[in-house]
Amino acid sequence: MEEYLAELNESQREAVVYCEGPQLVVAGAGSGKTRVLTYKIAWLLKQGLRPSSILALTFTNKAAREMKERIAAIVGESTARWLWMGTFHSIFSRILRREAAAIGFPSNFTIYDAADSKNLIRTIIKEMQLDDKTYRPGMVQSRISNAKNALITWRAYEQNKELIESDIRCKVPELREIYKRYQNRCLQAGAMDFDDLLLQTNILFRDHPEILARYQDAFRYVLVDEYQDTNFAQHLIVKRLCEKQPHLCVVGDDAQSIYSFRGANIDNILQFRNAYPGCKLFKLERNYRSTQNIVNAANSLIDKNREQIPKHVYSEKEEGNKIRLLATYSDYEEAYTVAARIQEMKFAERDKYQDYAILYRTNAQSRLLEEALRKRNIPYRIYGGLSFYQRKEVKDVISYFRLVVNPHDEEAFKRVINYPARGIGDTTVQKLATAASTYNISLWQVLQAPLEYGVNINKGTAGKLAAFREMLAAFIEKLATLPADELALFIARESGLVNMLSQDRSTEGISKLENLQELLKGIVEFCEIRKEEGNTHVSLADFLAEVSLLTDQDDETDERRDKVTLMTVHAAKGLEFPNVFIVGMEEDLFPSAMSKENPRAVEEERRLFYVALTRAERNCLVSYARSRYKNGQTTMCVPSRFLRDIDSRFLEAVSTDRPASRVSDKPTVSEATHQIAASPRRLTRIEPTTHTAAQTDYSNLQIDMRVWHERFGEGVIRAFEGEGNNRKAVVDFDKCGQKQLLLKFARLKVIE
DNA sequence: GGCCGGGGCATTTTT
DNA sequence: TGCCCCGGCC
Numbered sequence: 001m002e003e004y005l006a007e008l009n010e011s012q013r014e015a016v017v018y019c020e021g022p023q024l025v026v027a028g029a030g031s032g033k034t035r036v037l038t039y040k041i042a043w044l045l046k047q048g049l050r051p052s053s054i055l056a057l058t059f060t061n062k063a064a065r066e067m068k069e070r071i072a073a074i075v076g077e078s079t080a081r082w083l084w085m086g087t088f089h090s091i092f093s094r095i096l097r098r099e100a101a102a103i104g105f106p107s108n109f110t111i112y113d114a115a116d117s118k119n120l121i122r123t124i125i126k127e128m129q130l131d132d133k134t135y136r137p138g139m140v141q142s143r144i145s146n147a148k149n150a151l152i153t154w155r156a157y158e159q160n161k162e163l164i165e166s167d168i169r170c171k172v173p174e175l176r177e178i179y180k181r182y183q184n185r186c187l188q189a190g191a192m193d194f195d196d197l198l199l200q201t202n203i204l205f206r207d208h209p210e211i212l213a214r215y216q217d218a219f220r221y222v223l224v225d226e227y228q229d230t231n232f233a234q235h236l237i238v239k240r241l242c243e244k245q246p247h248l249c250v251v252g253d254d255a256q257s258i259y260s261f262r263g264a265n266i267d268n269i270l271q272f273r274n275a276y277p278g279c280k281l282f283k284l285e286r287n288y289r290s291t292q293n294i295v296n297a298a299n300s301l302i303d304k305n306r307e308q309i310p311k312h313v314y315s316e317k318e319e320g321n322k323i324r325l326l327a328t329y330s331d332y333e334e335a336y337t338v339a340a341r342i343q344e345m346k347f348a349e350r351d352k353y354q355d356y357a358i359l360y361r362t363n364a365q366s367r368l369l370e371e372a373l374r375k376r377n378i379p380y381r382i383y384g385g386l387s388f389y390q391r392k393e394v395k396d397v398i399s400y401f402r403l404v405v406n407p408h409d410e411e412a413f414k415r416v417i418n419y420p421a422r423g424i425g426d427t428t429v430q431k432l433a434t435a436a437s438t439y440n441i442s443l444w445q446v447l448q449a450p451l452e453y454g455v456n457i458n459k460g461t462a463g464k465l466a467a468f469r470e471m472l473a474a475f476i477e478k479l480a481t482l483p484a485d486e487l488a489l490f491i492a493r494e495s496g497l498v499n500m501l502s503q504d505r506s507t508e509g510i511s512k513l514e515n516l517q518e519l520l521k522g523i524v525e526f527c528e529i530r531k532e533e534g535n536t537h538v539s540l541a542d543f544l545a546e547v548s549l550l551t552d553q554d555d556e557t558d559e560r561r562d563k564v565t566l567m568t569v570h571a572a573k574g575l576e577f578p579n580v581f582i583v584g585m586e587e588d589l590f591p592s593a594m595s596k597e598n599p600r601a602v603e604e605e606r607r608l609f610y611v612a613l614t615r616a617e618r619n620c621l622v623s624y625a626r627s628r629y630k631n632g633q634t635t636m637c638v639p640s641r642f643l644r645d646i647d648s649r650f651l652e653a654v655s656t657d658r659p660a661s662r663v664s665d666k667p668t669v670s671e672a673t674h675q676i677a678a679s680p681r682r683l684t685r686i687e688p689t690t691h692t693a694a695q696t697d698y699s700n701l702q703i704d705m706r707v708w709h710e711r712f713g714e715g716v717i718r719a720f721e722g723e724g725n726n727r728k729a730v731v732d733f734d735k736c737g738q739k740q741l742l743l744k745f746a747r748l749k750v751i752e
Numbered sequence: 753g754g755c756c757g758g759g760g761c762a763t764t765t766t767t
Numbered sequence: 768t769g770c771c772c773c774g775g776c777c
Contacts, residue, residue: 059766059767060767061766061767062766067757086767087767088767089766089767090767111767113767114765114767129759133760141757152753194767195767197767226766229766258764259764259765259766261763261765262764262765262766262767312767315766361764362762362763362764363763364762364763364768364769367769418753421753425753498767548767549767550767568763568764568765569764570763570764570765570766571764571765573766574766585764589763591765592763593763594763595766597764599770600764605764608764611770630762630768631761631768631769632762632768632769720775728777740777745763
């Protein structure tokens with residue numbers, strides 16, 4: 001251990017070995033915060049603490065996994081594996097499952113992700129016959145989420161005069177009723193959303209002191225990473241756990257608090273010393289990541305914020321290049337310039353594409369950048385698409401799993417009852433839903449005996465429902481005996497999902513099938529690992545309990561070859577790159593237009609820019625455009641106020657690299673737009689129209705001709721019906737039988 | 753059941 | 768502009 005301590009600087013070492021009481025470690029950007037946490041845990045183990053008595057909370061699964069690996073490298077895997085290390089959500093969902101009975105939930109409760117909960121909210125708004133323009137599901141969802149993060153239950157909400165009045169003022173008086181119904185429906189379905197995991201933990205600890213005491217005794221030392229991004233619910237959980245013993249270490253950087261829109265409360269870190277009297281403050285101020293110019297520029301920026309813990313971050317690396325400022329005429333030129341710069345710099349610096357990142361405020365900005373990179377054949381990889389687990393085909397099959405583990409799961413039920421199509425339409429589902437709400441039971445319970453619950457359906461439908469019910473019952477029966485991987489495969493096949501996906505021969509169809517296979521492969525691995533750990537039976541419920549919380553870019557499977565990284569600044573937090581481009585530094589974009597009235601929000605935007613700057617190790621280029629295409633129109637832009645916040649000593653303007661004689665040749669807006677329109681991306685989009693145009697002349701099609709259809713594949717024309725615009729062909733497809741197709745849409749191609 | 757077009761809309765998103 | 772949701776249509 002001593003040799004490890006020797007790897008730390010003095011302030012890091014002090015933070016590691018201090019164990020007397022509550023401790024706040026303010027860790028500047030790039031100051032080796034993870035290293036401190038890692039060594040501190042190793043140190044605690046060395047002091048004789050049992051691994052199972054250490055609770056370490058992180059914000060991402062990735063962070064937890066990486067830290068665990070690093071600790072395992074020091075103290076050995078056999079010790080490290082007993083640590084309670086994970087995200088707030090995963091640790092407390094584990095505890096909630098164990099203690100579920102105390103709060104009236106089943107221990108196999110489902111976790112609703114954001115999409116599930118939004119769907120449920122949408123359903124409730126409809127059921128209440130409210131206008132979904134006034135009650136926008138997204139807005140309702142975030143109001144409910146905020147309430148939960150503030151530990152306001154629906155009961156408390158109802159009784160809170162301020163909230164009720166504010167809802168009336170905002171013309172959404174029914175919010176409390178939506179919240180109430182939403183919560184009851186979750187309970188009915190045996191489901192918790194992400195916020196519930198924290199809210200219910202608090203309720204559990206509040207109402208069951210004996211349970212709380214057990215965990216207080218169990219966790220002798222609590223550590224929290226990224227403390228600046230905790231919300232009130234998380235703060236209170238930690239506070240409760242540490243009531244009896246003072247061994248708490250929180251690490252964070254108030255200057256990097258950028259998630260208030262998700263409920264994070266910067267006051268948790270700012271006021272930590274008030275909440276924990278006797279707390280000792282440690283500051284990690286030496287930045288090991290960036291050159292002096294970058295650190296100094298970032299300091300001069302963040303200095304303009306009022307609310308912060310005083311600190312002086314410094315670098316002892318070389319002075320390095322100044323932050324370079326690129327002013328461009330248009331967003332198009334900005335993208336073009338950045339792409340050109342990357343190519344030049346890569347050549348000059350002799351580094352790789354993967355050493356470059358382009359950071360932006362909003363995802364919408366990526367499009368032009370992608371185009372510009374593509375034109376120059378610069379490989380790139382873009383973060384921020386749908387995560388693997390959010391893809392439809394993956395969610396669909398997982399919904400089957402969910403339903404098998406917890407048949408009352410309403411959202412999963414609705415997703416799969418007619419998927420693959422089995423002739424149970426919306427009307428039938430509506431009838432089931434009405435019965436469910438009349439009798440206050442789950443859809444699954446209605447499905448057991450639809451007629452008895454007064455569901456008015458014909459014999460055919462009743463048969464289809466029974467078939468679905470029996471299929472599910474057969475799955476459920478196997479839950480206790482079959483291991484997760486086998487049951488998963490069984491379900492994927494028997495549900496008809498595999499068949500349906502294999503019939504779709506389009507590119508997307510193939511990739512969907514691949515994703516499904518990827519998931520199944522993942523379950524096999526999951527089982528193997530669990531078995532190696534000594535679990536005899538690994539059930540689908542075990543898999544589900546973990547996978548529901550794995551929404552992040554967790555699958556490193558996609559080759560991270562040599563590519564430029566494109567992502568939002570938010571997504572870049574915690575990462576570092578030798579060369580960073582920050583684009584779109586304009587008023588109303590960065591800082592965003594939505595934050596400009598609120599000084600606290602502007603401070604958060606400034607912190608966001610601080611995060612962006614401090615991602616850079618050697619070179620940081622910042623750009624803005626004078627005009628930008630936004631929401632359907634070109635607008636003139638003003639350079640961001642944040643650019644003026646950076647001390648000019650650390651900044652240098654750069655010409656956009658066009659020879660003076662060509663300045664007048666800069667593309668006009670219309671030229672620029674024209675060029676965009678001529679890009680490959682656009683062409684693909686235009687394609688369908690071209691097809692349709694060609695297709696208006698389908699007179700060449702004749703009976704018995706062999707034709708090809710994009711989705712259905714090859715087939716033979718059997719007949720024609722109708723005239724003119726409504727002319728249809730009856731085609732007998734090899735793969736999926738006879739279909740009637742409107743010729744104007746079908747885009748049939750004749751096969752020679 | 754799926755596909756089109758119209759209308760409204762438009763940050764950031766570790767779980 | 769582009770995306771998402773809904774209603775209308777075969």
